[in-house]
Amino acid sequence: MSAMNKSDDKPDAQAVKSRQRVIGARLQAVYDDVVRQGVPDDFEQMLAALDELDEQSGSVKNGSNGNEG
Amino acid sequence: MVSPDSDTAADAPAEPLPVAEFKREMAEAIPYMRAFARSLTGDDSAADDLTQDALMKAWNARKRFRAGSNFRAWIFTIVRNQFYSNCRRSWRQVAWDQEQADRTLTGPSSMNGVMELDETRRALLELPDDQREAIILVGAGGFSYEEAANICGCAVGTVKSRVSRARAALAAILESGPKQRSAGDDIKPSESADLIMAEVKSLTSGA
Numbered sequence: 001m002s003a004m005n006k007s008d009d010k011p012d013a014q015a016v017k018s019r020q021r022v023i024g025a026r027l028q029a030v031y032d033d034v035v036r037q038g039v040p041d042d043f044e045q046m047l048a049a050l051d052e053l054d055e056q057s058g059s060v061k062n063g064s065n066g067n068e069g
Numbered sequence: 070m071v072s073p074d075s076d077t078a079a080d081a082p083a084e085p086l087p088v089a090e091f092k093r094e095m096a097e098a099i100p101y102m103r104a105f106a107r108s109l110t111g112d113d114s115a116a117d118d119l120t121q122d123a124l125m126k127a128w129n130a131r132k133r134f135r136a137g138s139n140f141r142a143w144i145f146t147i148v149r150n151q152f153y154s155n156c157r158r159s160w161r162q163v164a165w166d167q168e169q170a171d172r173t174l175t176g177p178s179s180m181n182g183v184m185e186l187d188e189t190r191r192a193l194l195e196l197p198d199d200q201r202e203a204i205i206l207v208g209a210g211g212f213s214y215e216e217a218a219n220i221c222g223c224a225v226g227t228v229k230s231r232v233s234r235a236r237a238a239l240a241a242i243l244e245s246g247p248k249q250r251s252a253g254d255d256i257k258p259s260e261s262a263d264l265i266m267a268e269v270k271s272l273t274s275g276a
Contacts, residue, residue, distance in 0.1 A: 027204065
């Protein structure tokens with residue numbers, strides 16, 4: 001049966017392929033839409049704050065892990 | 070990933086990145102982390118909360134990152150773990166907020182327009198979590214199946230099958246029109262399918 005439909009399968013497979021390309025492009029667009037926003041201000045501030053955090057913890061030299069999860 | 074043998078290797082064991090470099094890597098990763106977090110949570114501000122939490126975790130774990138390994142894969146793993154460790158808490162906003170969608174959809178993208186983006190976002194939200202993360206990582210994030218498998222903590226074959234199921238599901242959802250619609254949204258399923266076909270044509274005829 002499937003052998004008889006072979007000629008029909010080909011365009012179908014192509015349609016599926018191009019549809020998948022569209023979906024792929026859409027997914028990329030959704031993702032890139034956020035990526036394009038770059039680093040918002042509050043994240044810049046957060047990165048800057050990490051320096052201070054680091055300086056503070058740097059003064060307390062502690063090799064062991066004193067984490068309280 | 071890190072084999073127990075690495076310490077005994079003739080080469081010096083990989084060292085942690087210098088702090089300044091680590092920070093630069095983090096800064097460069099932020100836009101991508103936000104994009105990934107956005108796809109996990111489906112919500113703008115929840116995504117930013119998640120990204121910030123993950124950045125703090127990464128910062129606290131910075132001594133465990135080995136120079137030379139894939140930073141983005143490493144930090145994406147943290148984003149993902151953070152998302153699940155909170156039992157998805159309030160990350161997930163089930164109802165799509167059209168106002169929020171408008172706010173985030175600033176410039177036009179390479180695609181035909183805002184509507185397609187919005188529709189695709191909503192379709193993504195209808196996927197199961199495991200399929201959604203797999204297709205985002207592989208289909209948009211540029212990760213290999215192997216990297217995605219590491220990030221998701223599963224086998225490569227599992228990622229492959231999730232991606233292919235996600236592709237099929239997205240095709241079905243986008244053709245029938247996503248379930249979650251906002252009040253002002255009057256796209257009919259048939260129009261939705263037409264849109265896809267129009268895009269197929271525009272993609273196949275060059276560009």
